Amino acid sequence: MMPERSPTHHTWLWAVLPFAILLGLLGLFLTTDPLKPLGVTAPPLEALTVERTVLDETGIRLKVRADGSEPLTIAQIQVDGAYWEFTQDPPGPLGRLQTAWITLPYPWVEGEAHFITFVTRTGMTFEHEIPVAVESPRWTPARVLAYALLGLYVGVVPVSLGLLFYPYLRTLRAHGLRFILALTMGLLAFLLVDTLEEGLELAEGAAAAFQATPLVWLAALLSFLALFAFGRRGGRAPEGLGLATYLAFGIGLHNLGEGLAIGAAFAAGEAALGAFLVVGFTLHNLTEGIGIAAPLTRHPVRLVHFVGLAALAGLPAVLGTWAGAFAFAPHWAALLLGIGAGAILQVIVEVGAYLARTTQGRWLSPASLAGFALGLAVMYTTAFLVNVG
Structure with a gap:
């Protein structure tokens, strides 16, 4: 076994030298054009x-x-x-x-x-x-307020209504709570697929140099790993209010992307604001509030906690509508949706781990499968109503 050598003040040069040589070779390649004798020339590309x-x-x-x-x-x-x-x-x-x-x-x-x-x-x-020519929204106080109200309708209001199920959820027994936790995982699984789909769709409209499609996947991976490491930094998985906060954060990032899509669509005249559309989004996000409340049923919670969770999950929809209407850019929107997808995946893992702990590993039961399937069905149905509207 070779003895370890103590570093000297010149050691860092060996970390810099390979990069310096590589940059020099690349510069030489670009300036001397060594491929010229081969008769190979790249045609100029415009996009x-x-x-x-x-x-x-x-x-x-x-x-x-x-x-x-x-x-x-x-x-x-x-x-x-x-x-x-x-x-x-x-x-x-x-x-x-x-x-x-x-x-x-x-x-x-x-x-x-x-x-x-x-x-x-x-x-x-x-x-x-x-596709449809309509006057673009201007940054006026009345218009800003109108988009803020739209974000509140589709974000804060339905999530808050879902949190009102908390007293009823506290009365559920073990099988009922297991069902609600599995339902939450079904809701999140649908949101994960939906967020990735929206992000990849936006990536197609971005400049090719941004490589927005792999950017969505990389952002999702990095946000998942970062949030997972942060949540487990104490060596323990989050429970109670901590888990509910992660749920609200992940859902909030999804609602941010949803707000971006809504604001951009209304600004471009590609959607009509009607009562059926508002009802569809409200039903879609109502179930998210139920999912946030589920981990709190066995822990003491104060009113201020519910207010904070509703704001964390719902207010990003307001920010999204503003950004979508007044400052939309496809590559930034795709990046945000990728981050949101990673956050949702992290929440799915944590809820699944919590479900396994509360059931002593017997989480794969008829009640759990039924809850997961119902969560998917509810989100699919409400999303269908939104698209029809």
Whole structure:
């Protein structure tokens, strides 16, 4: 066995030297072009992504991002088949991942679809569709309050109503509590799939350079590991109020993503706000409140704890509606949904572990299976009502 050597003040050079040599070789490769004798040249690639669409009385404004390997110059723009004048801020070619606002003084028609085609200097074309033209929301106190109320309706209110089941849950016996905990796992399993699906869908609309699809999976993995390590930092699994707090946090991140989708949809005119839609979301989130209350039935809880749990689970929906309506970006939304998915997975693991502890390992029973299946069925049914609305 070789004796350990004490580090010297020059030892760190051996950690830096390999990276320095690698950077030097990469720089040499890029400057000397050693592949030139092979006759291999990479064609310049252009790509353009539209991240935001704003419609007002002045016309159409579009936030675009260049996503190719070469600078991109927008030469012409067609709107509904006709070439139209435009201004670009900032002007000039767009380098990789640079953004610009395109302003089109086009008389758009409310309720109709409009098709926009970007033509670059090299002749490449990129298309963007406005499915339903409606005036984009402005940052006014009345509009901000309206979106906040929408977030409260679909977030805080139903979760708070679900927490009102707490006195009834305290009367349940062991089999009943086992059923409710399994029901909670079913609710969370549906939320996990739904959150990942929404995140991956948003990732498709982000610039390719952001690699938003793997970003969703990596964010979910990292958030799961971070929250799991934080929850077990004392060597014990969370119970009671601690477990309920994790439940509220995970559900809150899901509601943040739900708020993002709602705000972006209403801002783009792709959804109509009606009583049936509000009822559908309320039913969908009501069951989440029941799940948060389930771990509290055998522990003393004060009113302030319920207020905090309702705020933690529901208020992110308000933040989501604001962000979706006024500052939506597909890559950031996909990242947040990935983080939310990881948080939900961590809560599923903790609830499952709690269920196993409270049943002495006999958690796989008819009552547990029935509760899990009912949780999935309830969430699927309420989500179906939301989509129909």
